[in-house]
Amino acid sequence: MGPQAARLLAALLVLGLCALAMAQKPSPCRCSRIEPNERDNCGFPGITGDQCFASGCCFNSSIRGVPWCFTPLPKQELEECVMEVSDRKNCGYPGISPEECASRKCCFSDDITQVPWCFFPISVEDCHY
Structure with missing residues (x-):
């Protein structure tokens, strides 16, 4: 691997780590107040809870037949409003x-x-x- 390829790889790694650091686990209300049959898939087969949360999505594997990694409800100013x-x-x-x-x-x-x-x-x- 040449020096340019190594620099490019390092830059991509830094960007990936920055993206993970910016994503955060959604608040509990944004996840628990979604009916299971209303979940929009946000992951891939076999995704872990940590991987799901790192992408800013909700994770709940307690119900079969629905997405376990799913898009949270929209953020509101107050959690009581979610x-x-x-x-x-x-x-x-x-x-x-x-x-x-x-x-x-x-x-x-x-x-x-x-x-x-x-x-x-x-x-x-x-x-x-």
């Missing part, structure tokens, strides 16, 4: 502002149409890996 859209319980009215929603001590997310944008939070006590 939930599947189908679990949102309306806490406002059409056109409510984020400020009015917050004054009701509720969560606000207007990323998806046709669902409540202002919704009640859920306790994080049930969130676990």
Whole structure:
């Protein structure tokens, strides 16, 4: 192997390590609040929990027939606000502002149409890996 190939290999190794260091294990609520039949595969056959978490995905091998390494729910400002859209319980009215929603001590997310944008939070006590 020539000096250029060795430098290229070293650079690729450094980039790979940087990518692994930047990825982090998702919060428990972003993983445990996904229904097993709603999981989007994020890994490959035989992936380990450590490999899955290193890529920023969730891992749970307790249920057969569904992906064990899967995409987490979207990150929210508060963990209490992390939930599947189908679990949102309306806490406002059409056109409510984020400020009015917050004054009701509720969560606000207007990323998806046709669902409540202002919704009640859920306790994080049930969130676990």
